[in-house]
Amino acid sequence: MIDIKKLLKVEGEIVNRWLDRLLPSESQPPVSLHTAMRYSVFAGGKRLRPILCKMAFERFGGEGERIYPPACALEMIHTYSLIHDDLPCMDDDDLRRGKPTSHVKFGEAMAILAGDALHAIAFENLAKSGDIRVVADVARAIGTEGLVGGQVFDLEAEGGVPTAETLERIHRGKTGALIATSLRAGALIAGASDEDVEKVSIYGEKLGLAFQIIDDILDIIADESALGKPIGSDAERDKATYPCLYGIDESRRLAEKLVREAKEALGAEVANEKLFAIADFIHERMF
Amino acid sequence: MIDIKKLLKVEGEIVNRWLDRLLPSESQPPVSLHTAMRYSVFAGGKRLRPILCKMAFERFGGEGERIYPPACALEMIHTYSLIHDDLPCMDDDDLRRGKPTSHVKFGEAMAILAGDALHAIAFENLAKSGDIRVVADVARAIGTEGLVGGQVFDLEAEGGVPTAETLERIHRGKTGALIATSLRAGALIAGASDEDVEKVSIYGEKLGLAFQIIDDILDIIADESALGKPIGSDAERDKATYPCLYGIDESRRLAEKLVREAKEALGAEVANEKLFAIADFIHERMF
Numbered sequence: 001m002i003d004i005k006k007l008l009k010v011e012g013e014i015v016n017r018w019l020d021r022l023l024p025s026e027s028q029p030p031v032s033l034h035t036a037m038r039y040s041v042f043a044g045g046k047r048l049r050p051i052l053c054k055m056a057f058e059r060f061g062g063e064g065e066r067i068y069p070p071a072c073a074l075e076m077i078h079t080y081s082l083i084h085d086d087l088p089c090m091d092d093d094d095l096r097r098g099k100p101t102s103h104v105k106f107g108e109a110m111a112i113l114a115g116d117a118l119h120a121i122a123f124e125n126l127a128k129s130g131d132i133r134v135v136a137d138v139a140r141a142i143g144t145e146g147l148v149g150g151q152v153f154d155l156e157a158e159g160g161v162p163t164a165e166t167l168e169r170i171h172r173g174k175t176g177a178l179i180a181t182s183l184r185a186g187a188l189i190a191g192a193s194d195e196d197v198e199k200v201s202i203y204g205e206k207l208g209l210a211f212q213i214i215d216d217i218l219d220i221i222a223d224e225s226a227l228g229k230p231i232g233s234d235a236e237r238d239k240a241t242y243p244c245l246y247g248i249d250e251s252r253r254l255a256e257k258l259v260r261e262a263k264e265a266l267g268a269e270v271a272n273e274k275l276f277a278i279a280d281f282i283h284e285r286m287f
Numbered sequence: 288m289i290d291i292k293k294l295l296k297v298e299g300e301i302v303n304r305w306l307d308r309l310l311p312s313e314s315q316p317p318v319s320l321h322t323a324m325r326y327s328v329f330a331g332g333k334r335l336r337p338i339l340c341k342m343a344f345e346r347f348g349g350e351g352e353r354i355y356p357p358a359c360a361l362e363m364i365h366t367y368s369l370i371h372d373d374l375p376c377m378d379d380d381d382l383r384r385g386k387p388t389s390h391v392k393f394g395e396a397m398a399i400l401a402g403d404a405l406h407a408i409a410f411e412n413l414a415k416s417g418d419i420r421v422v423a424d425v426a427r428a429i430g431t432e433g434l435v436g437g438q439v440f441d442l443e444a445e446g447g448v449p450t451a452e453t454l455e456r457i458h459r460g461k462t463g464a465l466i467a468t469s470l471r472a473g474a475l476i477a478g479a480s481d482e483d484v485e486k487v488s489i490y491g492e493k494l495g496l497a498f499q500i501i502d503d504i505l506d507i508i509a510d511e512s513a514l515g516k517p518i519g520s521d522a523e524r525d526k527a528t529y530p531c532l533y534g535i536d537e538s539r540r541l542a543e544k545l546v547r548e549a550k551e552a553l554g555a556e557v558a559n560e561k562l563f564a565i566a567d568f569i570h571e572r573m574f
Binding site for chain 2: 030090
């Protein structure tokens, strides 16, 4: 039986040490920029994307530390997207993980530039994989068909009642795409077969969608201080979420179904046990 | 004798056709995002970076159309950086090449996202080179040591009198780094030797700096309608420029010296004639 909480904690700490090593020092000019980049990267977070990347890497026989630069690149991208999403002209959030957001702390110009710099340095670290397929895959996942596209659909859906199709498109883009490419990257770097890359990709897409639905449920029911952001902040802005459209119970069932399907896509082999354990852990956050 | 104006026109048109092919169609969702991306990419511009990339590629024996996706990626990056630089919290420019800037036309959120999406799709197209060194090199050139770093130094210098060192740091980052990596990318993809990559890189850095100085001179002396932006807009905001620090005559001499050094770095071989012609063309814009 895997102690998933301990595993996530240990792996998260390794990722943090690598992030510290890979990001420019705060004493190096431009000091203000490096300070802002580090502030957001080290503001907390479970390091889910790098950890999933590393697990897929090991699942398909990858060994050694070479996975960390590309794995950490995925966290840099995640952080850049959060910084830009929080901006006043976007979701206008003042708090993230209980701390002032980048533009509140450093001003809008620096927040935009810190995001842009994290975006660029992420590709420098993806390139360290030596695998051009990884660069292409991640770039596609975070562009107009993925991360950025999802944010556009999200902004355009605000204020109205989204259809189920729109909602899925938002979350596939904003959350699913980066999680799925994190898993594919790990598998590709390990030298997995096309078939295995495809399996782990479906697992990632389903898990990413479940993760987002659960996040939205927690946003409604959880305690403000525990989550570090105002309760119901999404609902206040009429953000498109599953609980708003389907209610909490139906959203829970949907998340449960997605987690089950994610595991089924992977197959019940022993080698998948860590990826199963993470899926169960994400599922259990709901309760 | 090379007809450089004609060559730039013909090559620019080929680059435009490739950009049209490589960017998502406006009819494809998210329509608003793709419209904003295309608006800025096709708002004009000489396509200097893709053309320099292609010239370096051919100079070192590269053949065929495979240079165009990575070459066009450099224009996508240039466009993303202009969109973000024009934002109200940055340089706050309403006009660019005589047209409303992205945030004026589409709103700030869409302008930021159009920039982010161009940044991502650029790496998708750099990856089409199949050369991981190109991805690493460009990523480094547009991060905290290059493009983004230069913009930070620029913002921080506003209002005060910059030192010569600060000024050089700003322009090396904002203009020199992307032009130099464009040339290195072309040379790398062609399979040039390390020594040749280094030569073309120095040429690019010097030319980029000269280009910026000349731009700043033109900003002061040129006619508003010819340039498409308000005359003296940099001076009004106390932007750090060479003409402000050294005066127009001394800046002219400096640009002339840089162009000469750029050509010297390359060496006077016949194979360099197009790169020489571009350097002379940039120099002659001053007069």
